[in-house]
Amino acid sequence: MAMSLAVLLIPIALLLVFYRVVLSGDAPITVDPAPAIDEARRAAAFTVLVPHELGEDWHTSSATFNRHDGGATLRLGYVDPDDDPVQLLQSSVAPATLLRSELGDSAKALGNVRNAVGVWRVYDARPGERAIVLTEANRTIVVVGRTDLANLETLATSLR
Numbered sequence: 250m251a252m253s254l255a256v257l258l259i260p261i262a263l264l265l266v267f268y269r270v271v272l273s274g275d276a277p278i279t280v281d282p283a284p285a286i287d288e289a290r291r292a293a294a295f296t297v298l299v300p301h302e303l304g305e306d307w308h309t310s311s312a313t314f315n316r317h318d319g320g321a322t323l324r325l326g327y328v329d330p331d332d333d334p335v336q337l338l339q340s341s342v343a344p345a346t347l348l349r350s351e352l353g354d355s356a357k358a359l360g361n362v363r364n365a366v367g368v369w370r371v372y373d374a375r376p377g378e379r380a381i382v383l384t385e386a387n388r389t390i391v392v393v394g395r396t397d398l399a400n401l402e403t404l405a406t407s408l409r
Contacts, residue, residue: 277328282312285323289314294321294341295388298366298408306330307404319346327404335394335404344389348372351391352380362398364406366390371398381405
């Protein structure tokens, strides 16, 4: 019986190694955010800021721009250096509505952080998530994810 299992398990193990090593099966899928960013800029609903110089260990995993009744929203999804998901939102939706839908009803403000872009409010969002939020007259920027505060700040600091 052990021989029968070995005959089955050895090819499966070899295929798994081939997938992970040769085909980079564990690497995050990277998308080009340029079309969504261009669409958001053409819509002119808010001034679009784009991350610069994040480094090779950050990967863009999604990018969408949507218009809806309450305004417009640009969403850029990332995989950070710790392989955690992080999302950057820029929106002209009213801040109260946006924060309730993106951070949850039980989000709690924890304090502030300052960088070159402005003063960001730190939130304890949905279970396991942290967020930093910059609210301006015509735009709200939210950086949220299941990662540590340092990675959220890195993304926020890179915006230009």
